[in-house]
Amino acid sequence: MIILGFESSCDETGVAAVCTERGLLSHALHTQVAMHADFGGVVPELASRDHIRRVLPLAREVLAEAGLTLDDVGAVAYTAGPGLAGALLVGASFAQSLAWARGLPAIPIHHLEGHLLSPLLAQPAPAFPFIALLVSGGHTQLMRVDGVGRYELLGETLDDAAGEAFDKTAKLLGLGYPGGPALAALANHGDASRHSLPRPMLHSGNLDFSFSGLKTAVLTRLKTAREQGGDTPALAADLAAATQDAIVDVLVAKAAQALKRTGLKRIVVAGGVGANLKLRERLALALRPLKAEAFFPPLSLCTDNGAMIAFAAAQRVNAGLFDPKAPQATEHAFSVRPRWDLAEISA
Incomplete structure (x- = not known):
């Protein structure tokens, strides 16, 4: 069966064709980064309008690239949540309208389940069971995954997620949108050892996270530097490097703890922060003594x-x-779910 899938939860419009037997056939993506950059973050109304403009041309592009027509499509899938309500409604209404017009089944999908299973698109793909570190937008979670639809929450952030910590710190440093990649790029030119930043909940004894205090620590150092006339490009680079190190240290430590507690030997990292090269490097080092493996989706699908x-x-x-x-x-x-707990779809 060929499934045509639509993603419109935030600031990317994505369309893809997947065969239940052969896997991914084609996909196309439009990012709204340039549009939102002037505002320093996603503007929901603009995001929704842009999804409307992009979804049909992208669908046509995906079908053409795969050599398919609508007659070949056996089902339609769409992101039903979580995400921005207006943006979700664009993808959901388009997908449901297409399904209705063609007499096809429509499959609502949880956005985080999409991220959770995306490393299975890579080669080699991990086998079940595994630990999943979800670091996507406002979500930072550790899950045990025993199969499709079989998810157990092990720990999650109590306040800011890792991606939010990257973005908020980047804004403090005057970097552009999106903040995460900009901060990671600047960190390559800094010395993390010049600033000792907190590692929140590193030794909490559980698998939960907290990153809100990290942004506050950076703000305090910036204020002090400005009062003393030391607010320089070098300071920004050093703080970027120190922030990235702090976030990565916590993510890696908690991921290793999850593997030890469960006895599993495979971990997948999914979501936008999964593209961070420092995280990939540190995690690989931490897994060696555990004789465990890490799996990531292709960079283009993070x-x-x-x-x-x-x-x-x-x-x-x-x-x-x-x-x-x-x-x-x-x-x-249909309806959309701007807030939707992944545990609700677990079998």
Whole structure:
């Protein structure tokens, strides 16, 4: 079965075609980074309008690239949440309208499940069970994954997520949007040892996270430097490096703890922060003594994308968690979930 998937939860419009037997056939993505850069962050109304402009041309592009027509499509999938309500509604309404017009089943997908399963698109792909470190936007979570739809929350952030810590610190340093990649790039020119920043909850004894205090520590150092006339490009680079080190240290330590507690030997890292090269390097070093392996989605699929949504839908169909022939699959009444706990879809 060919599944056409749509992602529109925030500031990327993604469309992809996935075959339940052959995997990913084609995908296309439009990012709104340039549009939102002038505002220093995502403007929900602008995001929704841009999704409307992009979704149909991207769908046509994906079908053409895969050599498909709508007659070949057997089901439609879309991100139903979590995310920005208006943005979610664009993808959901387009997908449901297309499904209704063609008499196809429509599959609502949890955005984080898409990220969670996206490393299965890489080669080699991890086998179940594994630990998943989800570091996407406002989410930082450690999950035990025993199979498709079988997820157990082990720990999560109590306040700011890792991605938010990157973005908020980048804003303090006067960097552009999106802040995470800009801070990581600046960190390459800094010396992290010049600033000792906190590692929140590093020794908490559990697998939860907290990153809000990190931003406050950077703000305090900036204020002091400005009062003393030491606010220089070198200071910004050093603080960027120190911030990145602090975030990565906590993520790696908690990931290693999760592996030790569960006895598992595989961990997948998914979400935008998963593209951070420092995180990949440190995690690889930490896993050696544990004789464990790390798996990542392809770099092009770390951010939000349609491939992960169509692929998650295919996995749910293959696992028997969604029956395309069930009457409710073609009812086409729908809603979106701006807030949606991943545990709610766990079998």
